[in-house]
Amino acid sequence: MKGRSYIRFEARGTNIAAFRDALRKAGIPCMRQVTSGTVYHGMVHPVYRKRFFAIAAEQNITVQITEEKGWRLWLRPLRLRYGLLLGLLPAGAFLWWSNHTVRSIEIYGNERISDTHLLTVMEEIGIYRGAEYDTIDFTLAEQLLRLKISDIEWVSLRHTGGRLVVELAEETKAPPLYNDRIPTNYIATVSAQITDMQVYNGTAAVKIGDAVKEGDILISGVTEDIRGITRLRHADGKIRGIYQETLTLYHPFCVETTVQGKTYTAEYLECFGKRFPLTVGFEEPHGNFIYIEESHPFALWDHDLPFCRIRCNYTMQETTIAVFSAEEIATIQDEEALRFEENFHGEDTILGKDYIQTVDDLGISLKINYIFEGVIGKTSEIFVKMQ
Helix, strand or coil: CCCCCEEEEEEECCCHHHHHHHHHHCCCCCEEEEEECCEEEEEECHHHHHHHHHHHHHCCCEEEEEEEECHHHHHHHHCCCHHHHHHHHHHHHHHHHHHHECCEEEEECCCCCCHHHHHHHHHHCCCCCCCEHHHCCHHHHHHHHHHHCCCEEEEEEEEECCEEEEEEEECCCCCCCCCCCCCEEEEECCCEEEEEEEEEECEECCCCCCEECCCCEEEECEEECCCCCEEECECEEEEEEEEEEEEEEEEECEEEEEEEEEEEEEEEEEECCEEEECCCCCCCCCCCEEEEEEEEEEEECCEEEEEEEEEEEEEEEEEEEEECCHHHHHHHHHHHHHHHHHHHCCCCEEEEEEEEEEECCCEEEEEEEEEEEEECEEEEECCCCCC
16 A cells, blocks of 8 residues: 555444445445454545545444545645635636737847847847747748848747747858959059059059059950950059048037936836836926936746846936037047048048138138048959850
8 A cells, every 4th residue: 555545544343344334335445454353544635535434334333544644634724724715816817818928039049140130120029028828820920920031041939938939040141252263454543653563463554654544454464465365354553642632621600409307217116927007196208308217027946937126217318409610610620530541541542632721600610621642443344145
């Protein structure tokens, strides 16, 4: 009987034989029976408890339980605990609800596509934390994700309880094309005077000291051998020259600008994707604002729980008029000119620059005439008619 449920009893009375016959006729099996005069020992299964005691009473037998084992013994004290039952019902409902909705979203397989971008697109098609699984068509959602994000080659959605797992494979990009064999000419990008020439491939069409216009061929990719056969090459080189360029800047004295105003804060308790407000009476502000959300999950033994505190900040954006002095505008225009020089002519040499400033009632205009010495050419593909 090891590991099984049983009742070990000791029965006393003058009708032990009749009692045993009655048990046999009632179909109650007794194990390990020992009879000694008016004392009867044995074991029965707890399922026969009620019928066993009823037959003992009919035969005027006194029964004493010496040992009892089984899960029924553990549950018997709880049979009248209605509060426990009432507590189990909402607990079971809560467990069902937590597995009926999206509690967390886990994404695997993405390298170029950010989690934020993927979660934003999923929210647009109705998949977000707190959404009910019954409202999600997984097949349609997978198709929409591939249509909305072109870099996805295939995607799979599956859920285990409250966990929604997104597995995807990104589209394999084609290797870069090697264009060093494409027929090209090397042409001038600006009008300039040539100061230095380095021809890597092709035939030089100009020489140092020549003046060229924008679009002129500097290195030709069309060559002809001694037999008169024309060949096309990938013309390439590095030709430097002196050229002029003008930068025009304008800044008004008064500018309508946006500044940050008052910040409103609201806190929520997020439970399995559902949010419950903690800030009483809060209403989302109207107008333009910057929204920043902070999440602080609760943890138990270094494991995050499906509960977190959300802090939402709404910073209002207000319009105002900014007034600038002539000195402030000059500083701003100097910074803009410096960014122009660093971003577009960082590898060029500035040989000279001339400032022309014009002031009117609305603002200040600044024209800077530059003289640069730098690379003046680029490759231009030769379009060949195929026979």
